[in-house]
Amino acid sequence: xxxxxxxxSRQAPWSGPNAREALDIVLAGGAFDLPIxxxxxxxxxxxxxxxxxxxxxxxxxxxxxLQALPMFGVEDLFVCGESAATRGLDPENLSLEEAQVLTAxxxxxxxxxxDQVITL
Amino acid sequence: xxxxxxxxxxxxxxxxxxxxxxxxxSRRALLFAQAALAGGHEIVRLFFYQDGVYNASxxxxxxxxxxxxxxxxxxxxxxxxxxxxxxxxxxxxxGVLNEEEAQRYQRETVAVGAPWELSGLGQLHxxxxxxDRLICFGGA
Numbered sequence: 001x002x003x004x005x006x007x008x009s010r011q012a013p014w015s016g017p018n019a020r021e022a023l024d025i026v027l028a029g030g031a032f033d034l035p036i037x038x039x040x041x042x043x044x045x046x047x048x049x050x051x052x053x054x055x056x057x058x059x060x061x062x063x064x065x066l067q068a069l070p071m072f073g074v075e076d077l078f079v080c081g082e083s084a085a086t087r088g089l090d091p092e093n094l095s096l097e098e099a100q101v102l103t104a105x106x107x108x109x110x111x112x113x114x115d116q117v118i119t120l
Numbered sequence: 121x122x123x124x125x126x127x128x129x130x131x132x133x134x135x136x137x138x139x140x141x142x143x144x145x146s147r148r149a150l151l152f153a154q155a156a157l158a159g160g161h162e163i164v165r166l167f168f169y170q171d172g173v174y175n176a177s178x179x180x181x182x183x184x185x186x187x188x189x190x191x192x193x194x195x196x197x198x199x200x201x202x203x204x205x206x207x208x209x210x211x212x213x214x215g216v217l218n219e220e221e222a223q224r225y226q227r228e229t230v231a232v233g234a235p236w237e238l239s240g241l242g243q244l245h246x247x248x249x250x251x252d253r254l255i256c257f258g259g260a
Contacts, residue, residue, distance in 0.1 A: 003249055010260040018260060021170050021210060028241035034249075116254040120138065120170070
């Protein structure tokens, strides 16, 4: 059986290529049909903020790629509710509806469920 | 009991490196890799991603009184004939091109060669599947 991999994405979308490169690992895993999960933690929750304006920064919009995750076979999507709330984002109204909102305790259990973890 | 088992059994490690050559975490990654082999363990693959690609660059010049990490990595990988993979997308984005990519994109500067191989993220997933443990250095 294939080993499962959890990617923990902790960087804001416009602070550099980190968020995109974390997502690329997830998409590659999905393409190989591997059991892969993605957790948005700390500043990573900013990737799920609504009404981002990438064009104003002359950047490519990441949110379209995030919306496509379930289509690429990545359905295990999670977001830390506390990270969102402390950054003024409503955990129940983020741009990725499929992402399950988790408590700190649930995140501990989530990490425990995966064989390998990469934090970026 | 667990400790004894760990010492006696050979582990297969995959090592992922995300930080630039001048970062302390990159140095720790090399020390870990050296210790793993010294302990009789196996390294199935080194995978350099994000700023970790700079560790494979032959264009890094380190001051004489500092550790030349790219050179140490190169010697280590060559000596032990390890599988050293540099993510091609991350490397292109950062200008760490091998001869083939420099030709493909018509760039003058070749920064990386043997023993490093430029390849895709599939190599990271492949290593994760193959290894007992994935050990990451320099992530967020």
